[in-house]
């Protein structure tokens with residue numbers, strides 16, 4: 568699967584989504600300027616000593632879109648396609664995602680232009696440490712709190728937390744979330760995005776009587792990393808049948824269902840840590856063209872890889888009646904309109920994948936208390952927050968007779984606008 572050419576960049580897409588909601592809310596120009604554009608964008612060149620002794624420069628970014636509702640919050644992506652526009656879009660979506668689920672954060676995002684598998688573990692560590700050291704003034708438990716995203720993981724968060732704590736000479740776990748459990752990570756964090764997504768799918772298929780009951784539904788998942796793989800496992804436990812999965816190594820299907828336990832075990836044992844050659848187990852067949860997975864005849868489609876996978880070029884061929892966006896920005900605005908007109912229900916990213924930031928918030932709270940909850944306690948809070956957010960978005964969609972994406976922005980914009988007005992302008 569390759570990244571289809573986009574007619575708009577990710578930030579332009581984000582702005583278009585904002586404008587649609589702002590029009591419905593009849594926001595004044597002053598209200599718009601207070602909450603639309605990013606507050607601060609930082610770009611750095613990161614020199615890293617490579618294992619062969621040479622020095623290589625990596626481009627890094629951090630965008631703080633909003634700090635109106637609390638400190639900026641958002642992951643750090645390590646990927647070759649990272650760009651200023653992508654980081655700004657992801658930071659923008661974080662602002663409204665945090666507002667939709669009501670956690671007291673603004674929006675931020677960071678990224679480094681790098682292909683992590685091309686670095687040794689030592690090079691990766693030096694890059695991660697340099698990123699945080701270079702921008703240490705921006706970060707802090709009450710200023711800006713990073714987390715993992717595509718290409719980063721709990722070990723990288725541990726190096727970053729250590730660098731920051733060494734820099735400021737005291738132990739500060741609450742500067743970063745998504746840490747390993749032993750270093751102040753939260754129980755439930757690694758599955759939280761997928762759990763939140765599964766809760767949204769469950770609510771849509773049960774409470775709203777949209778589509779088939781979950782226990783009779785088939786599911787295709789694009790991307791089998793943190794979000795996609797656990798979403799498959801949780802939905803399978805809820806009674807759905809996962810019939811197609813894919814990752815960077817290819818796309819695979821079995822109409823009778825793919826055991827998530829076996830797929831996860833296969834990936835764990837595979838030296839490449841991918842689904843490469845999964846078809847050789849005889850458990851699945853391989854699609855000739857990985858993009859076909861998106862067009863599979865399933866009830867529920869979960870894009871959980873990268874942006875702009877569902878476009879005007881393939882939207883017409885999508886057969887799923889429900890799309891739950893695990894990835895950020897997987898559907899372009901043109902595709903969104905085509906699918907809405909076809910009657911497809913899209914649970915938008917800023918709601919569907921908000922479980923991750925919700926448990927990041929719970930991790931930050933636990934770090935600040937110095938007291939740690941059980942997984943049951945964390946999942947209970949996640950359930951309460953996600954069910955409430957889902958209902959608020961669904962009620963707004965019904966009230967205005969609009970798609971869930973615009974409804975989610977209306978819920979989020981209303982919350983950000985309100986606090987921006989209450990706070991007013993400082994100097």
Ligand code: NAD
Pocket residue numbers: 568569570715716717718719760789790791792793794795813814815816841871872873874893894895920921923924
């Ligand atoms: P990840 O790196 O763990 O997994 C990404 C998956 O997508 C991998 O299976 C990878 O092989 C696959 N992939 C990447 N490029 C691909 C390609 N060109 N074709 C097919 N598959 C490809 O990342 P993740 O944490 O699961 O994040 C996935 C998406 O979810 C991203 O958009 C991310 O921003 C979003 N998201 C993640 C979280 C989180 O908590 N991890 C929270 C909210 C949103």
